[in-house]
Amino acid sequence: MQCKCVFIAMVLLVSVLCRASDVPKKLDTRAPQQPQPPAPSLALSPAVIMVKAQPGASSTHPLTMTNLTGTRFRFVLEAFDVVIQGGKRVFVPAGETEGGIARSAIFDPPAIELNPGESAQVKITLTVPAEPKVRAVAAIFHGQTALPGKGTLMFTGSLGALITYNLSEKIAVRVDAPAISAQTESSNLTVSEHLENDGPEPVIPKGTLAILKNSGELVGRVAIQPHRLLPGEEFDYAVEYPHNLRPGKYRAMVSLEHEGGVQTSNIEFEVR
Amino acid sequence: MRAFGLVLAALLLWSSRGLAQTTLTVAFISDPSGISLSGSGTSSASLSFGTVQAFGGTSPTGVAKSVAANSWTLSTPIDVQVQKGVLDLLDIFSTSYTMTARLQAADVQNTWKLHAVTLSTTNATVTSTGAYSSTVAHSFSLTVPFSASAGGISNTINITVIAN
Numbered sequence: 001m002q003c004k005c006v007f008i009a010m011v012l013l014v015s016v017l018c019r020a021s022d023v024p025k026k027l028d029t030r031a032p033q034q035p036q037p038p039a040p041s042l043a044l045s046p047a048v049i050m051v052k053a054q055p056g057a058s059s060t061h062p063l064t065m066t067n068l069t070g071t072r073f074r075f076v077l078e079a080f081d082v083v084i085q086g087g088k089r090v091f092v093p094a095g096e097t098e099g100g101i102a103r104s105a106i107f108d109p110p111a112i113e114l115n116p117g118e119s120a121q122v123k124i125t126l127t128v129p130a131e132p133k134v135r136a137v138a139a140i141f142h143g144q145t146a147l148p149g150k151g152t153l154m155f156t157g158s159l160g161a162l163i164t165y166n167l168s169e170k171i172a173v174r175v176d177a178p179a180i181s182a183q184t185e186s187s188n189l190t191v192s193e194h195l196e197n198d199g200p201e202p203v204i205p206k207g208t209l210a211i212l213k214n215s216g217e218l219v220g221r222v223a224i225q226p227h228r229l230l231p232g233e234e235f236d237y238a239v240e241y242p243h244n245l246r247p248g249k250y251r252a253m254v255s256l257e258h259e260g261g262v263q264t265s266n267i268e269f270e271v272r
Numbered sequence: 273m274r275a276f277g278l279v280l281a282a283l284l285l286w287s288s289r290g291l292a293q294t295t296l297t298v299a300f301i302s303d304p305s306g307i308s309l310s311g312s313g314t315s316s317a318s319l320s321f322g323t324v325q326a327f328g329g330t331s332p333t334g335v336a337k338s339v340a341a342n343s344w345t346l347s348t349p350i351d352v353q354v355q356k357g358v359l360d361l362l363d364i365f366s367t368s369y370t371m372t373a374r375l376q377a378a379d380v381q382n383t384w385k386l387h388a389v390t391l392s393t394t395n396a397t398v399t400s401t402g403a404y405s406s407t408v409a410h411s412f413s414l415t416v417p418f419s420a421s422a423g424g425i426s427n428t429i430n431i432t433v434i435a436n
Binding site: 042143 | 353
């Protein structure tokens with residue numbers, strides 16, 4: 001509890017620090033996004049589970065599905081291995097991946113039916129094989145309910161929980177050199193970078209973009225949102241600096257923090 | 273004092289959930305420029321093109337028709353909204369979602385698409401960087417070859433959302 005209070009305080013502190021700047025923010029000409037009321041939909045909790053384990057270990061995780069619609073829903077549970085192909089996630093049915101974890105999935109119960117307003121808990125038990133080749137499983141509640149009637153097309157929603165596995169302390173993230181998109185009359189300065197999880201374990205890099213003057217004086221900082229990367233997964237992030245920079249020479253410094261440490265890169269640029 | 277109590281209750285509730293407790297919800301919504309969905313705003317919706325034909329006739333409001341050399345296509349935008357639970361604003365570990373889609377029944381004659389993704393009975397990724405809480409329009413299209421005989425066409429698209 002105490003740790004979490006400290007964590008909240010740190011998050012608030014970082015968010016305050018990230019507002020530092022020398023020039024007022026550019027006017028945002030986009031239409032403001034109105035908060036939307038929650039739809040009468042299906043809800044799954046938790047939707048992400050992060051497990052630290054060893055090969056051969058079994059673990060059981062409760063998943064709760066809630067039917068907030070006015071329709072009775074039936075779900076069948078299925079497990080998929082999440083593998084990376086071409087830097088992107090692909091959901092492979094259980095048993096089709098060598099060294100997969102999904103083939104061990106046991107759902108209790110394997111299917112549920114929920115009346116409007118009802119919740120039900122399903123327990124999934126997974127066993128990591130002796131030589132695992134994947135680090136994530138998607139446990140999907142496949143909706144089997146279509147609206148009654150003779151429509152051309154019915155849409156049925158399904159929700160899936162992502163279960164990730166960290167089986168060792170080996171972390172490696174490849175960070176390419178940052179690139180700059182210069183600020184213009186209508187757009188802010190953007191710093192982008194390509195990331196790839198080169199290691200065998202999932203990782204969640206997060207960090208900070210700092211803009212420094214040539215003298216080294218801090219101009220401002222922007223938080224880089226965390227982004228989960230499974231082994232082999234790639235991601236291009238782009239961070240917008242939301243303030244106008246006066247003409248001059250600057251350095252953009254990117255610090256990415258993850259389970260394996262901190263990686264820093266920087267690039268110099270000039271605003272004319 | 274009451275405010276302090278509320279804050280304390282919220283913190284206790286949050287602390288009991290664990291950092292990775294993301295709650296996901298999904299709903300289908302009629303797009304303002306698309307066909308009206310029956311069941312709009314919920315997790316199970318349907319649409320009907322009614323009786324349409326390749327040449328002549330009329331299409332339902334919000335449905336575009338195009339005719340090619342060997343086939344014709346009906347298309348309309350459909351909105352999908354995915355949200356995280358209110359208490360999960362502090363959850364910093366899942367900042368986007370993956371959306372996959374698949375047909376419930378195989379169709380070897382007609383082509384069903386969401387954006388450029390051709391749907392089959394195997395899950396295909398429609399987006400891997402979906403943004404929470406925004407209503408996203410997805411272009412749905414159904415292409416029917418001229419070789420098809422007249423008759424009813426129906427199927428179910430199963431949309432699956434998984435937190436990233």
